[in-house]
Amino acid sequence: MKVNKQEKRDLYFGYYFSPLGPIEIVFSDEALYGLTFVNRLKDMALFSHPFLFEVQRQLMEYFSGQRKKFELPLIYEGTQFQLAVWSTLLGIPYGETVTYKDVALSLGRSRGFRAIGAANRANPISIIIPCHRVIGTDGCLVGYGGGIWRKRWLLAHEKKHLTFLSQIKKPV
Numbered sequence: 482m483k484v485n486k487q488e489k490r491d492l493y494f495g496y497y498f499s500p501l502g503p504i505e506i507v508f509s510d511e512a513l514y515g516l517t518f519v520n521r522l523k524d525m526a527l528f529s530h531p532f533l534f535e536v537q538r539q540l541m542e543y544f545s546g547q548r549k550k551f552e553l554p555l556i557y558e559g560t561q562f563q564l565a566v567w568s569t570l571l572g573i574p575y576g577e578t579v580t581y582k583d584v585a586l587s588l589g590r591s592r593g594f595r596a597i598g599a600a601n602r603a604n605p606i607s608i609i610i611p612c613h614r615v616i617g618t619d620g621c622l623v624g625y626g627g628g629i630w631r632k633r634w635l636l637a638h639e640k641k642h643l644t645f646l647s648q649i650k651k652p653v
Contacts, residue, residue, distance in 0.1 A: 492507055492514060493507070493509070493533070494507055496522060497536070497537045500634075501631045502519075503520075503522060504518055504540065504608075505517050505519045505522075506533060509532070510532060512554040512555060512556040513536055513556070514606075515605045515606060516605075517605070517607060517627075518631060536553060539551050539553060540608070544638075546641070549642075557605050557606055557610075562600060565588055566597055569584055570604070570611055570612055573614045575639055576639040576643030577614065578615070578636065581615055581618065581624075584597045594618075598624050601615060601626075602626055607626065607627060612626075613625055613635045613636060622636070
């Protein structure tokens with residue numbers, strides 16, 4: 482997964498219809514800029530584009546339990562702090578969770594829980610930058626822009642497929 486910064490131009494909108502509702506995909510010819518759960522579709526969406534097809538294919542594999550890691554070029558912008566938080570989130574393994582406190586401590590901000598939550602809310606590329614894998618210190622599911630019910634579903638989905646894969650014995 483490559484992270485770039487470049488001037489925003491020629492951005493397109495498309496959709497993936499997930500088990501959790503429509504996901505808006507914002508992309509250019511070369512990279513993904515946004516992935517967000519939405520309630521309404523925009524009128525001028527593209528339904529045919531090679532990069533859109535690749536994003537949709539990888540999302541389909543994720544939702545079917547076949548993909549654990551995305552391989553898409555990403556472009557996102559934010560403050561230095563937001564970029565640091567999102568980079569940390571990219572390191573959370575599939576099927577695992579960390580707490581807001583864990584993220585804050587890893588960034589040297591022992592009291593920065595709220596700032597971590599604010600950066601999560603500003604995450605432009607949900608699922609791929611896995612902010613759903615961040616939970617409260619007490620283990621509670623808190624703070625997900627797509628709704629707590631989606632966060633619960635995503636975590637259960639990953640746990641189910643991770644458990645299934647760990648039960649398959651590898652040849653020696």
